[in-house]
Amino acid sequence: MAENLAMLGQALLGFMTPTALFHVAWATLLGVVVGALPGLTATLGVALMTTLTFKMAAGDAILILICMYVGAIYGGSRSAILLNIPGTPASAATALDGFPLARQGLAGRAMGIATSGSVLGTLVGILALATIAPVLAEFALEFGAFEFFWLAVFGVVIAGHLTALDDPIKGWIAGFLGLLVAMVGQEGIHAYPRFAYGSTDLAGGIGLLPALVGAFGFSEVLIVMKEPAAHVVKAATDRVIPRLEDMTRYWRTIVRSGVIGTTMGILPGVGEDMGAWASYAAARRASKEREKFGKGSVEGLMAAETGNNAAVPGAIIPVLTLAVPGSAPAAVLLAALFIHGVRPGPLIMIEFPTFIMEVVAMLLLATLGILLYGLLLTRPLLYVLAVPRERLMPVIFVLCTIGSFAIASRLFDIYVMLAFGLIGFVLREMKYPMAPLVLGLVLGDILDKSLRRGLVLTDGSLVPFFTRPISLVLWLAILITVLLSFSAVRQALARLLSRRRAAGETGS
Amino acid sequence: MVKADFVTGLVLVALGIATLVESLRMPRFVELNVNPYTVPGLVPGALGAIILALGAVLFLRAARAGDWRLAERAPDAVPWSGGSGVRRVLLSIALCLAYAAGLVGRLPFWLATFLFVAAFVILFEWPLAADRSDRTRRVLWPVLLAAAISAATSFVFQEIFLVRLP
Numbered sequence: 001m002a003e004n005l006a007m008l009g010q011a012l013l014g015f016m017t018p019t020a021l022f023h024v025a026w027a028t029l030l031g032v033v034v035g036a037l038p039g040l041t042a043t044l045g046v047a048l049m050t051t052l053t054f055k056m057a058a059g060d061a062i063l064i065l066i067c068m069y070v071g072a073i074y075g076g077s078r079s080a081i082l083l084n085i086p087g088t089p090a091s092a093a094t095a096l097d098g099f100p101l102a103r104q105g106l107a108g109r110a111m112g113i114a115t116s117g118s119v120l121g122t123l124v125g126i127l128a129l130a131t132i133a134p135v136l137a138e139f140a141l142e143f144g145a146f147e148f149f150w151l152a153v154f155g156v157v158i159a160g161h162l163t164a165l166d167d168p169i170k171g172w173i174a175g176f177l178g179l180l181v182a183m184v185g186q187e188g189i190h191a192y193p194r195f196a197y198g199s200t201d202l203a204g205g206i207g208l209l210p211a212l213v214g215a216f217g218f219s220e221v222l223i224v225m226k227e228p229a230a231h232v233v234k235a236a237t238d239r240v241i242p243r244l245e246d247m248t249r250y251w252r253t254i255v256r257s258g259v260i261g262t263t264m265g266i267l268p269g270v271g272e273d274m275g276a277w278a279s280y281a282a283a284r285r286a287s288k289e290r291e292k293f294g295k296g297s298v299e300g301l302m303a304a305e306t307g308n309n310a311a312v313p314g315a316i317i318p319v320l321t322l323a324v325p326g327s328a329p330a331a332v333l334l335a336a337l338f339i340h341g342v343r344p345g346p347l348i349m350i351e352f353p354t355f356i357m358e359v360v361a362m363l364l365l366a367t368l369g370i371l372l373y374g375l376l377l378t379r380p381l382l383y384v385l386a387v388p389r390e391r392l393m394p395v396i397f398v399l400c401t402i403g404s405f406a407i408a409s410r411l412f413d414i415y416v417m418l419a420f421g422l423i424g425f426v427l428r429e430m431k432y433p434m435a436p437l438v439l440g441l442v443l444g445d446i447l448d449k450s451l452r453r454g455l456v457l458t459d460g461s462l463v464p465f466f467t468r469p470i471s472l473v474l475w476l477a478i479l480i481t482v483l484l485s486f487s488a489v490r491q492a493l494a495r496l497l498s499r500r501r502a503a504g505e506t507g508s
Numbered sequence: 509m510v511k512a513d514f515v516t517g518l519v520l521v522a523l524g525i526a527t528l529v530e531s532l533r534m535p536r537f538v539e540l541n542v543n544p545y546t547v548p549g550l551v552p553g554a555l556g557a558i559i560l561a562l563g564a565v566l567f568l569r570a571a572r573a574g575d576w577r578l579a580e581r582a583p584d585a586v587p588w589s590g591g592s593g594v595r596r597v598l599l600s601i602a603l604c605l606a607y608a609a610g611l612v613g614r615l616p617f618w619l620a621t622f623l624f625v626a627a628f629v630i631l632f633e634w635p636l637a638a639d640r641s642d643r644t645r646r647v648l649w650p651v652l653l654a655a656a657i658s659a660a661t662s663f664v665f666q667e668i669f670l671v672r673l674p
Contacts, residue, residue, distance in 0.1 A: 055669055173520065173562050176555055180527060183552045190537060192548040195530065218604065225600040225632075226593040391650075393600070394628035395657055398621050401608045402661055406671045411613050418608055422601070430512050448551040455545035 004130065007354050011361035020063060021365075027064040028369030031071020032078075032377065033384055038085045039224035040396065042072035042272070043216040043328040043438075047209055050336040051403035058340035063362050065336055066316075069329050070122060070366035073272050073309055074374070077114035078381055081107060090272035090311075093280040093304035100296035108238035108378070109246075113298055115374030116242035117254065117305030122367045124258025124306070125265065125313030130360045132266075137321040137356075140346035145454035146465050150474035151268075152179075152447035155324055156440050157478050159269025161485060163433035168485040174432045175269075178440020179447060181206055188449045201412035208335045208441055210404040210413040211420045215434055216328070217400040218421025221393045223428065240378050250302050253283050261307035265314020269439035271327020272308040272315070279307025313363055320344045320356055324443065328435045331442050339407075514570035520563025527556030596632070603628050617673035618662040625654035 015021070027049070034045035049068045053061040076091030081098035094114065101110035143151070156179060160171030184195045185205025193203035247254065257279035264275040283303030284293045293300045315326025316333065323345040325331035337344050348355060404417040424434060458464050465471055483489045531553030536544070603624065611620035629650035637643040665671045 052669065169562060169565060173559070173566070176558050176562065180552070180555045180559060183555065187548050189546050190542065190548055192535060194534065194548055194552060221604070222597050222600055226597045228593070388633075390632040391629050391653060394603075394625045397604055397607070397628075398625065398657060398661060401612060402617070402665055402671075402673070405612075405674065406665060406669065409672060411674060414608050414612065418605065421604075425597075430516065451551055451554075452546045455550075456543050460545055 004134065004357060007357040008130070008360055011354065011358040012364065014358075015063070015361055015365060020060070023060055023064050024067050024365045024369055027067035028071040028366055029373060029377075031068040031366075032075035032370065032373050033381070034068070035072035035075025035091075036078040036087045036381055036385060037387075037392065038079050038083070038087055039220050039389065039393070040072075041088045041216055041220065041329075042069055042076075042090065043212060043332060044220060044396075045069075045072045046329045046332040046336075047212045047216065048399055048403045050209060050332055050339070051213075051406045054336075054339055054407060058342065059358070061340055062333075062336065062342070062359075063365075065333055066359065066362040067366040067369060069333065070309070070312055070363065071370055071373075072329070073312055074114075074118040074370040076308075077118065077305055078111065079385060081110045081114065082382070083385065088272070090276055090308040091304070092273065093276040093307070094301060096280070096294050097297045097300040097304070100294070101298075101301065104296055106238060106296070108240040109243070109298075110301060111240045111374070111378065112242040113246055113301050114305045115240070115371065116247055117257075117302045118309040118374070119367055119371050120247070120254050121258050121261055121306035121309035122312060122363065122370075124255070125262045125310040126360055126363050126367070128262045128266075129313040129317050129363070130357070133317050133321050133356045134349055136317065137346055137349045140321050142470065143322075143346060144468075145450040145457060146468050146471045147474065148446050149450035149454055149465065150471050150478070151322065151324060152443040152450065154474045154478050155268030155443055156436055157481055158267055159439050160433070160436040161481050162264075162267070162270045162274050163435045164431070167431070170430075170432045171436050174427065174434065175436030175440045178437040178442075179444045180440075181211070182441050182444020183448065188445060189452060201410065204412075206416055206441070207404075207407065207413055209332070209407055210416040211441060212328075212332055212335075212438060213400050213404050214417035214420030214422075215424035215437065217396065218417060219424035219428060221397050221400075222421070222425045224389050224393060241375060246298055246302065250299050252286075253299050253303050254306050256282060256286070257303040257306035258310040261310030262314035264307070265311030265326045265330075266317050268318060268324050268326060268443075269328070269331075269435045271330065271435060272311040273435075275311030275314070276304045276308035279303040279310075313360075316359060316363075320348055320359065321346065323446075325439060328438045331438045334442060511570070513566050517563050517565075517567025517570055520559055521567060522563075524556050524558075524560025524563055527559065528553055531556055599631065600628075603631070613674045618658045621661060622654045622658040625657050626650050629653060 015024075030049075031042075031045060034040045035042060045068050046065055049065055050061075053064050056064070072088060073090050076087035077094045077098065079085050079087035080091040080095035081102050084095050084099040086092040086095050098110045098114065101107070156175035157172065160173075160175040161168045162171075164171030164174075184202060186193050186203055196203040260279045260282055261275035264270050264278055265272070280300055280303050283299055284290055287293065287297075287299055289297065289299065311327065315330035318324045318326045319330050319334045319337070321344070323334060325334045334344065342352060342355060400417060400421075401414055404413045405411065407413065424437075427437075428434065454465060466475060531549035534547065534549035534552070536542070536547045536549075607620060607624035611623065614620075615623075630647055633646045633650065634643070637646045662673065666673055
């Protein structure tokens with residue numbers, strides 16, 4: 001512990017240079033703006049920023065990406081409160097209570113609550129990252145091919161289930177399509193080019209970043225252009241400085257939402273959006289003033305904003321320790337780490353012993369950034385929100401195009417971006433979630449190699465896949481998730497429980 | 509949305525079958541004495557089968573709801589968004605494809621970007637113009653914006669990030 005604290009102190013001192021602080025300042029600000037602008041999500045922001053920073057030194061680039069990520073998830077609250085349009089999907093729950101507060105003339109107070117919730121949520125998440133990640137990395141050293149295989153399946157199934165709760169099959173379809181797309185190109189054991197049909201571009205595989213820029217950038221441009229224009233901007237009238245009373249009164253909600261948000265972040269592919277929704281639902285269930293939810297509840301707003309920001313460090317935990325992304329923006333971060341020569345995974349504490357604490361330090365700086373901007377940046381952000389989409393969207397698309405191209409300087413990546421944009425647009429119009437697709441793209445290679453390596457180790461026997469202790473837990477979790485998605489199973493379970501409860505009551 | 513599921517289900521079934529067939533056709537490297545559990549087609553084949561199954565579930569569910577009558581419209585069916593939304597999306601797709609798949613790579617990047625941004629803003633903002641002087645403004649501003657964006661992106665990527673632009 002003392003050793004970790006010393007490492008953290010050293011990492012923080014290392015960032016106390018003018019250059020690093022300058023990067024924190026502009027990247028967090030840009031993140032807040034990206035998050036606040038409807039149509040620009042955290043995933044897109046981090047993806048575009050990766051293409052812009054890939055020639056920088058590794059430390060600077062990763063610092064910028066993390067500030068962008070934290071800033072964007074916070075920034076989404078601004079448009080949710082002022083326009084009733086979540087700036088990122090993660091702030092959808094924020095709009096439920098934030099906008100009613102703004103309509104009551106309390107926009108400033110709502111923004112203050114959002115700021116304090118986001119800051120405290122990130123801090124809870126950071127605490128979890130600093131304590132859990134080193135332990136999890138050590139635990140993950142036990143993982144072999146069998147466990148990584150199940151982890152990949154678990155990720156896609158659980159992400160598919162939780163991001164499409166009313167119709168999990170759509171989430172699973174998205175996830176398995178992602179896995180299938182990841183199969184394109186040379187595979188890792190015999191270097192056979194799958195689904196390449198003689199094309200050297202296809203043999204190289206589908207790049208994660210162009211695909212993400214398409215699925216989150218181009219398709220978002222189309223979705224924004226489809227919606228009718230929104231022009232309601234509320235000016236903040238009251239003060240935006242967070243009130244101590246709001247924080248002390250709802251400390252239980254803050255802690256609960258922080259823990260729920262972090263947990264949602266850790267689960268593969270289930271990120272900030274679910275962190276906010278799950279915290280909001282839990283806060284509502286536990287609240288004494290339940291009737292206020294949806295009509296301008298301070299508690300609801302606090303829960304949503306704490307939950308989504310706590311998921312950010314949470315989502316980074318599996319990125320660093322298992323190389324499995326906790327959310328869509330974290331998937332981009334994972335790709336960026338590989339680009340910059342950091343190899344996340346179980347060996348991280350051995351190969352890069354100081355890296356986890358460096359990330360903790362970066363997150364702390366980004367949190368400081370959102371706190372400062374949360375207090376200072378009220379009016380300027382209103383002007384940014386007033387930029388008409390007809391002017392913003394073509395600029396975004398130019399950045400999508402050039403960003404896809406810049407990584408490898410090949411036109412093929414631009415076509416990948418276009419294809420994923422169109423497919424992503426159609427899928428999103430039909431209510432398929434994008435996060436499992438992204439997760440599938442990232443996990444495809446792990447799944448492929450782990451299954452085949454495992455089979456070689458056991459000489460074709462499937463038994464160890466089911467009997468090794470960690471594998472057992474993972475496949476049981478997958479089975480339960482799948483079974484619970486059938487309404488017949490849920491009903492039978494409910495009947496069984498009520499019967500047992502009735503039997504217990506008569507017995508006692 | 510159920511009708512969409514019916515069609516999507518069919519598409520997924522077709523995709524699953526195609527993937528399965530292609531995976532079976534992948535080489536097994538028997539002549540190289542390769543361990544049979546490492547053949548390249550194993551995982552894609554399994555994924556193809558899963559997608560086939562999921563597509564079949566989606567298809568059957570929609571079919572049971574009576575959605576094979578594709579030509580009929582349910583009385584309460586919501587058309588795929590309002591007319592103007594669809595028009596805007598189609599125009600956006602046309603402009604974006606023309607730029608990224610057509611102009612980029614054939615024209616110098618700065619020129620392609622200038623044309624795209626100017627055309628996009630003018631085409632979308634022109635109908636909003638109130639009178640003649642407003643219309644002139646609605647052409648002038650986009651041209652200035654396009655010039656600025658084109659210059660800024662070209663400069664930043666070429667001079668600072670050292671990317672050789674198409």
